[in-house]
Amino acid sequence: MRGMRVLMLAMIGALLSLHAGAQSDPGEPGSITIRVVDPSNAPLPNAVVRVRERDASNSGVLQFYSCDEEGSVVIPHLRYGTFDVYVSLPSAQLAGGQRYATASISPARPHPFVRIVVKTSGRGT
Numbered sequence: 001m002r003g004m005r006v007l008m009l010a011m012i013g014a015l016l017s018l019h020a021g022a023q024s025d026p027g028e029p030g031s032i033t034i035r036v037v038d039p040s041n042a043p044l045p046n047a048v049v050r051v052r053e054r055d056a057s058n059s060g061v062l063q064f065y066s067c068d069e070e071g072s073v074v075i076p077h078l079r080y081g082t083f084d085v086y087v088s089l090p091s092a093q094l095a096g097g098q099r100y101a102t103a104s105i106s107p108a109r110p111h112p113f114v115r116i117v118v119k120t121s122g123r124g125t
Helices: 002-020
Strands: 030-037 048-053 063-066 072-078 081-088 099-105 113-117
Touching: 030 048, 030 081, 030 099, 048 072, 063 072, 081 113, 099 113
Parallel strands: 030 113
Antiparallel strands: 030 072, 048 063, 048 081, 081 099
């Protein structure tokens, strides 16, 4: 039941982020490709990824994305800057707390790849 609630909140957040437009702009040059896997490198499908631009005037705005069956998601149209990436799982509890990474987009590196390894407890929530 809790997992369904997390998934619903993520979906609502994704819809709200479409209207916020704070970070994703079709005119912006960068993107981040994120892959969420377990320690054996198996993909974690449907992981929820939250992205926030660091040091921006709109730093309170988060955008939510769901990973595909391969545990991947591409976040397009981002401006140059540093982004904080957070991962949560709708169907399994994270072991050892929330997972976090940072990605920087620059003219020299406009499309970084972030791989986040998540240990799961193996229990549904």
